[in-house]
Amino acid sequence: MRHPRLRAAAAVLATLAFTASGCGHSQPSAAPRPDDPGIGHIHGLGVDPADGAIYIAGHFGLFKVKSVETAERVAGRIQDHMGFTVTGPGTFLASGHPGDLQAGSPHLGLIRSTDSGRTWITVSESGTADFHALQPAGDKLYAFDSQTRRVRSSTDGGRTWMPGAEEDVIDLAASAAEPNRLYATTQGGLRVSTDGGTSFADVRDAPLLSHVDSPSKGVLVGSDADGRVRTSKDAGRTWQAGGALPGQAAAFAAVDGNRLLASTEDGTIYESRNGGDDFTVVFRPTAS
Template sequence: MSGGTAMSRTTRRSRRATLAVSLTATVSLVLAACGGDDTTSTTASSPAGADPGIGHIHGLGVDPADGAIYVAAHYGVFRIIGQDRAARVAGRFQDTMGFTIVGPKTFLASGHPAAAEMAKGARPHLGLLRSADAGATWTEVSEGGSADFHGLQPAGTKLYAFDSQTGQVRRSDDEGRKWIIGARLQVVDLAAHRNRPDRVHATTPEGVQVSDDGGATFTKASGTPLLSHLDAVDGGGLVGVGVDGQVHSGRPGDGSWQRLGRLPGGQATAFTAVDARRLLAATEDGSVHESRDGGRSFTMAYRPAPN
């Protein structure tokens, strides 16, 4: 082994350790915001006086009914109208922590009510909600008052989620009406695909973990880069982004991960693969970036007005 090679490996290990610390901090911030202190989490999720804007973005999706981009955020669900315009859906200010679009105008969500709703006696956690009209109205499916689901991830007939209140991965085989309790992990994001619904990946501070038994147990996915967010695409591939904004794609288990482009604005707060070529990512400043070439380059889909 040459001195240069040893130095290179030392540098890679040091960089991975730095990224792991950043990812651990991300997990801690998310879980602290959704932890046992209900007053803190729900009060922060509602406006006081002037419109607070979007706030921290937790989820992204595209409605196949019309191709519109939707943003799930600290102050509600928003429809992106232009690079500088986003419309809050139905005037709702709920803190939408979990979000996914499962069909035309059909959304799933979770999180916390707005403070105004809490003041009227609303329970602190939304459980799983479903909308059949693009977020205009919502119906409780399950776990209202007890569960705060992050990383909502459909996979064929299965639905995966991470419950921040118990720290456990969950799986539903009936569209979220009943849940099977899975492994306990520090999860940032989940990824699964309809073609292999029993397999689910999780991004954690220890690296990407994989389960082949529907989330009951997880093991480390060998050869994967350290990622904060991850999604599964057609053909068995995975695409994700690291805490440094670097986009990676690869196939589970073979170690052949490719470094693609870099996300403008650095660390992602939300990420989704609409398909293998179209990616959406939100960054800490509230911007939404879109790639049409599988993550090699990004354009601005939405930028919030400066404070």
């Protein structure tokens, strides 16, 4: 029987999974204007190598952090960004839903920007796929499609896809050094695939994580259901506890082994420069 504390943690992760499905809409604001819907629930975080700027992928748009008090909506566009990842200087991948649901399909499929989010082009699956997690791994790209509930993989930048296992995925992690080794956080615990997402198995004795990243071969770093950073340097066999966020992470990204970004449900963005031992606030929303 699962320990009561683990049951409670699993319930928290279930809430996170429900929110990630697009059903939860906490709405911290990036500006105090009454007509601005704000950022909404935060689905992703990233750093643009072109200028080092932090980007927030939110329910109501993509935002560039300008200061602790200010996040600027990119191109003035209101658009729901579910899956989001930075793949190179000025180059982003995302998925989600258009701001105007009456304009066409509610699913964007995979979209790509090469100018830091100012413009986007459709890569594939417009009208059919809603990728809630996107994970590049060298020449491979992984995604979790909320519509089919399957992990999918691509070797041509997301133009065509191979179906993988059906999993209850919250987050995905993989390293370019091991492109066929894919980790997934789920409500039931951390799982791993060694065949490119075709099948998964439990990672024994792993903490119950809401998010995980793999910044290098054999290294995993994530946040547990209580917001504490957990790190493994041996592919998940053993884990070390680090510092803690003030609550469970709503989004989490390991820029590298030392630099981590995380958001909490109130929309505050935290950054660590020492692998999660401690965090500082880099953006705090203003209530609308």
